Amino acid sequence: xxxxxxxxxxDDSALMRKLIPKILERDYSIEVVGTAIDGNFGLxxxxxxxxxxxxxxxxxxGLNGIDTLKEIMRRWRLPVIVVSSHSxxxxxxxxxxxxxxxxxxxxxxxxxxxxxxxxxxxxxxKIHAAAESAGIQPEFLPQESHSAPxxxxxxxxxxxxQPVAPSHxxxxxxxxxxxxxxxxxxxxxxxxxxxxxxxxxxxxEGFTELFAKRLDRSCSIRVKEAQAGDLLVAGxxxxxxxxxxxxxxxxxxxxxxxLSDEAPVNGHRPSVDVLFRSVAEELGSQVMAVLMTGMGEDxxxxxxxxxxxxxxxxxxxxxxxxxxxxxxxxxxxGYVMRVADLQDLPGMFQARCGPDSGRxxxxxxxxxxxxxxxxxxx
Numbered sequence: 001x002x003x004x005x006x007x008x009x010x011d012d013s014a015l016m017r018k019l020i021p022k023i024l025e026r027d028y029s030i031e032v033v034g035t036a037i038d039g040n041f042g043l044x045x046x047x048x049x050x051x052x053x054x055x056x057x058x059x060x061x062g063l064n065g066i067d068t069l070k071e072i073m074r075r076w077r078l079p080v081i082v083v084s085s086h087s088x089x090x091x092x093x094x095x096x097x098x099x100x101x102x103x104x105x106x107x108x109x110x111x112x113x114x115x116x117x118x119x120x121x122x123x124x125x126k127i128h129a130a131a132e133s134a135g136i137q138p139e140f141l142p143q144e145s146h147s148a149p150x151x152x153x154x155x156x157x158x159x160x161x162q163p164v165a166p167s168h169x170x171x172x173x174x175x176x177x178x179x180x181x182x183x184x185x186x187x188x189x190x191x192x193x194x195x196x197x198x199x200x201x202x203x204x205e206g207f208t209e210l211f212a213k214r215l216d217r218s219c220s221i222r223v224k225e226a227q228a229g230d231l232l233v234a235g236x237x238x239x240x241x242x243x244x245x246x247x248x249x250x251x252x253x254x255x256x257x258x259l260s261d262e263a264p265v266n267g268h269r270p271s272v273d274v275l276f277r278s279v280a281e282e283l284g285s286q287v288m289a290v291l292m293t294g295m296g297e298d299x300x301x302x303x304x305x306x307x308x309x310x311x312x313x314x315x316x317x318x319x320x321x322x323x324x325x326x327x328x329x330x331x332x333x334g335y336v337m338r339v340a341d342l343q344d345l346p347g348m349f350q351a352r353c354g355p356d357s358g359r360x361x362x363x364x365x366x367x368x369x370x371x372x373x374x375x376x377x378x
Contacts, residue, residue, distance in 0.1 A: 004031040005131040008051035010042035010068065011035070011083065012060040015113065020055060020083070023120040030127060039063030043071055046078065053130045054080045055123075056102070058093050066093065069100055079103040079130035081123070086110055091207040095214055098179045099142045103130045103322070107204045129176060129295050129323050140184045140320070140342060142218065164234040165254060166196035168353050169287050171279045171306070173272030175202040175294025177322025179211060181342055182292075186219040186237065188346030193221050195288075195353030197237035198248065198257065198279070200272045202294065205242035212239040230257040240270040247278035255283065266298040272326070276302025285310030288352060290345065291336070293321035297329040304335040314348065317341045 007030055009020045021032040033049045036042035040063045046054065054072065058065030065082070072078055082105035084094040094105050104126050109115035174181060178201045203211060209225040215237070216223040224230075226238035226246055232255040240246035245265075247258045258278075265271035272291070276299055279287045289306040291299050293316055307313045313336050315327035320342035330336050340348060 002029065004029050005053060005127055006031055006033045006049070006051045007127060008033060008042065008045055008049060008054045009035045010039065010045075010054060010060075010065075011057040012038055013057065016057065016083065016108075019112070019116045020123075023117055024124065024127070026120060027124045030124065039065065039068030039071075042068055043075075046072065046076060051078065053103075053127050054078055055083050055127075056080050056097075057083050058090075058097060059085065066097060066100065069097055069102060073101040077101070079133060081105060081126050081130055083108060086204070086206060088206065088210070091210045094207065095179065095211055099183070101141055103133065104176045107207070125295060126176070129325075133322055140180055142180060142183050142187075163231055163254075164194075166232060166234040166353070167194040168196075169232060169248070169255065169279060169283055170195050170197045170349060170353070171275055171287055171289045172197060172199045172292060173276065173290070173294070173299035173302075173326065174199070174292035175296065175298070175323070175326060177293035178202070181316070181320075181322075183215055183218055184342065185345050185349075186215055186221060186223065189219060189221050189349060191220040191235070193350065193353055194234045195349065196232040196234060196255070197221075198226070198232065198240075198246065198275060199237060200240045200246060200270045200275045200299075202268055202270070202298070203242050205244075208239050208242045215239070226257045226259065228257065228259045231255070232257065240275065243269055245270050245274040247274060248282050249278075250282045266296065268296075268298050272299030273302040277305050280305040280309040280311065283311075287311035288314065288349075290314045290316070291327045291330050292316040292342075293323055294326040295323050296325050299326050300330040300333055300335060303330045304333060307335050307337065313337045314345070315339050316345070 011017050017035040024030045024032055034045050036045050038060045056065050080102045082094055082097045082102050084090045084105045084107050086107045106119050106123050212223050212225040222236040225241050238257055244259045245262055249256050249258050265273050287306055289303050303313050315331050315336040317339050318324040
């Protein structure tokens with residue numbers, strides 16, 4: 001029998017120190033080994049109790065959550081799940097925590113005392129994924145050297161986005177580990193990148209707008225939270241808003257993003273499958289689809305439809321995923337044409353949508369950079 005996952009809860013709220021252990025009690029394979037009232041007590045209890053996973057509040061007196069996280073990453077590199085307030089300030093500091101190496105986050109409901117049990121399943125799944133993961137690789141955490149100047153795009157494109165039709169459409173599905181993976185990926189793309197990117201990142205409402213702005217500041221392409229009717233134009237990435245689905249529609253004026261409030265799919269809204277099925281139906285062979293790090297199987301079915309429609313399909317490699325869930329399912333079902341390390345994806349994107357496109361193989365990259373997808377790739 002597997003040993004239980006040992007969890008330490010660090011939160012200055014007495015209510016949260018009571019509620020989080022209570023909602024974790026429903027899973028007998030999780031053991032809350034202790035709680036801590038602030039960061040200093042938390043660090044001491046990590047030494048004493050040797051937890052496998054830490055849940056961490058960010059807004060605490062004394063040693064705050066960000067400084068506590070930095071110390072955990074420096075000394076132990078334990079997986080940390082942030083328990084974030086559902087607010088603009090909470091979203092901003094949570095994104096900073098993810099950039100510093102936090103494994104993932106859950107957003108507190110606005111009515112904590114009455115609705116905290118609603119996030120129980122999400123928190124339990126993330127604790128198990130964190131305990132089983134290899135952690136976030138330091139080389140893919142955001143680095144200053146990867147960041148483009150804030151006005152890089154404006155300088156390269158005359159100060160405003162030109163509505164140029166893209167050479168290709170790239171559809172990306174990603175979940176746990178996605179914020180850092182996408183920031184690394186986008187920061188490696190050149191200002192001459194001529195593709196249009198549409199992204200479903202599993203993230204709650206209120207977080208995706210700030211996430212898109214953070215990405216936009218760190219790379220040469222433009223990044224924004226999608227709005228209904230946005231054109232899919234060259235050199236821009238659209239991030240699906242939290243709690244909405246995103247589809248694409250082919251119209252005489254060009255391809256546009258459509259948003260909907262339809263029911264969750266695979267337990268998610270936004271759902272990768274909704275986006276992938278849409279691009280398969282509307283754009284077919286124009287599409288390159290990429291499944292990146294994340295829990296579960298969202299996107300696998302839609303990737304199969306993209307491949308059947310003549311599109312090209314890629315999965316991020318197990319070695320570079322924080323959680324090898326979504327890519328693994330698509331590989332096992334036979335829907336993935338290539339498996340690629342995260343550091344090779346920018347080159348594959350540029351090969352298909354950059355100034356040197358056409359110089360490499362038709363599958364979007366040099367054969368040395370990618371691996372043929374087989375069920376054994378996991």
